[in-house]
Amino acid sequence: MKAVYILEWVLIVLLSASISLADPCTLSDELIELNSVTNSGGNCIINVKYSFTFDKNNGNKFAYIHFWLTSTYANPEYKKGPTKSELGPVLATVAINSDDPVSLLPTYAPDETVTPVFAGLSISQTDLGGGQFRITVDNIPLTVTGACALIPDITADVWATNSNDKATPPVHCLLKGNNTVLPVTLARFNGTLLDNAVSLSWATTEEAGSSHFDIERSADAQEFVQLGRIEARGNSSATLQYRFLDAKPLAGNNYYRLRMVDADGKFEYSRMIAIDNGPNSVAFELLGNPASGREIRFLLKNESAANVSLFDLSGKAVRFSLSQTGNEFTLKPKNSVSSGIYILKLQRNNAATISKKVLMP
Incomplete structure (x- = not known):
């Protein structure tokens, strides 16, 4: 009887371990961003950036991303690592x-005949806290047969496992696609802490049939609420600038993302950015650029103004005087200065220097 009890206990432990690896899912918040589309040798080369959130708490270690034309995506259900024939x-x-450090692998464990894209790619990860990491792979080339008449829709999925065994590693989590590249090329998305507010800015380098941007915020990088909406220009091949002010940010961490909506209702999310609005968070931002009347106005919070310096582009220091009203400062050069670009620097205590370019007209 003792042997039977031991066997039953072992089976229960193994079953529990299997369930804990499969549930909950370790992957979320996937995003495809379009870098460029070019014609080469009669083919359409689509270069994209792919990012997703990976929860490392339950032991999964390896992740695999696959890309298809949306029209050929078969909506698969993986139980084990898919082979070349199963991928289609x-x-x-x-x-x-x-x-840590996150890295790309030159081989695909489930099927040695599948060669992962490796050369020329870059990969990075951002610690979101609580065991969650945002993993980003950039400069991924996708070759579609035929010239680019329109930007093709792309779908991807990503799956995770704790094993890199060549003997068909089990799929513990599958995050399916519905990730289509929108006709909006997002060049940047940044956030800056101001005095009791957060300034968000982004730029697009190409828009085709875009409708609007919904600005969303979260306290935990999981549950988001919409703060506002900015209408897109619709169609443009020029660089366009957008701004949004969160006048009442949350205390502590604020996570922001853009919901980029196309005219036909398709949408995608931008990458997520985090702004710390804690009681000791440092804020350093220009208040107007170009400068006005040879005076540079800037916001400085939770750092000493004695750590601020000004240089011209040759690296020569510019002597100045400062006046202060609350957290706002006005810098006046003591001697006459030439028109041009200057560098305003903040040497933070026990942290990296922050530099701002400012134009003196």
């Missing part, structure tokens, strides 16, 4: 080892 007309595969 896949455009590219990316293999990732999530150990």
